[in-house]
Amino acid sequence: MTVRLGTNPIAWSNDDLPELGGDTPLETCLAQARQAGFAGIELGNKFPREPGALARTLAPHGLALVSGWYGAELRFRSVDDEIAAMQPHLDLLAAMGCEVMVFAEVGGSVQGLRGTPVADRPTMSEAEWRDYPAKIAAVAGHMAARGVRLAYHHHMGTVIETASEIDRLMAATPDSVGLLYDTGHLAFAGDDPAAVAERWAGRIAHVHAKDVRPDVLRRALAERWSFLDAVVAGVFTVPGDGCVDFGRALAPVARAGYAGWWIVEAEQDPAKAEPLAHARIGHAHLTAAARALGVALAA
Template identity: 60%
Template sequence: MKVRLGINPLTWTNDDMPELGAETPLETCLAEARLAGFAGVELGNKFPRVAGQLKPILEAHGLALVSGWYGSRLLEREVDAEMAEAEPHIALLTALGCTTMVQCEVTGSVHGQKATALTCRPILARAQWDVLLPRLDEMARRLKARGLSMAYHHHMGTVVEAEDEVDRLMAGTRDVGLLLDTGHLTFAGGDPVRAARRHAARVVHVHCKDIRPGVMADVKARGLSFLDSVLEGVFTVPGDGCVDYPAVLAQLPDYEGWLVVEAEQDPAKAHPLTYARMGHDYLSRVT
């Protein structure tokens, strides 16, 4: 593997719950990401979205921009409209040298709704798959022409959550790349080792999120929402949970890209720099 280690600013400040880490300035996030040893960061809600402003900030900390999340609504609109909506984001990523764009279909998603149980998340009918898959593939081709691989992020509370849905997404597309998220797949009841082995050739981005199995069992038994599960501490950094990272990474011998530590936690309970260092040091040992 030829990999670089990056981190998502969720460690310090949460996009879906901005009150978590609201008091932490971007300067702290970036300085501590570099202090922990990371080479790059993904976008977060405190980042300026103008390339001329963001580039010198990242350069001052010796950090590259890894990628950034884009929530698409391709079940609701055509590819032309989606590309137009995504254009500022695409332009920012390309201007800063990114090669992947993290994308997730968020039509009907419940992951940002604190009062809605994960069991209420949308399940696609066959006719909806028949709409979504060709649109994703077409958008992936257009992104490729712009120098970006679509890294599709299967995510709790969305239309592609379970392992069989990831399989269906991969089988029904050709140009869509896969963002393998070890934590989300485990939370969804899947096996990240099996998924990595099955889809190794399509993996273009990896989110390294670990799971506390006791917390996972508890939040599932209580029927909690995604955000309440985060607050309960279901996620943690690699090496602090039950995901077998050596086994996952062994399935990706030809992967060349970023391994991104991404662990939504309450920074008041999980000291950001401490956990950032834990994640970095663990991945450094197993790669």
């Protein structure tokens, strides 16, 4: 088993709150990601969306494009309409040689609503739960034909947030619907990341290694903060700077023979959490975790 370490530009420039790191040049992000030791990076809002231009942007830094977020509205769209909406993003990822797409259902989501408590998120009705698995399986099949696997991103503020919702989605869908395993979102949701990984290790298609600051999380829950307010306050951080036990959280992934990317993804205010310093902390912590688990890291 070989794993590669990557990062996400959200530590430098936030997609949901563009004022966080809005003046940070993309070149700074890419240069510092490489300085921290990462081999790849996910898409952010400052990246070119044309394959040639994107390849020329990444090449001087020796970074591979790993994947990129896609916010679906499959709850409210037909399969054909969702495929049409996602096609430009899928084309870009396929052209760049990405093996997975970060796919999240954002229909009705409150994750981007700063005035809405994350606890007031939507849930799917029983009727939706009967229909949704077949719809997402059809989308996953279309993606697989292009050589890109759907990696479903459970996310705070959305209809698939908790371990029980992940269990229900995975149990109702074929293996073509992979799971994006995000340690930070599971911890925020009050669930045990390692337990989820133990149940679904064979379906994990992508890993977001995100840590959580427990003091900030307690306040966010007690005071009914929005997701974005929690982010600005620092609920998330890089591995090694919070309360998640990554040795335990990644052990089921390692035992399953996962071969892919571990992505350090910690949306923070770069004015409060200096990106390069935190990127180095995250890289070092995952490197140590891989060594302890007997996981080989590729350059």
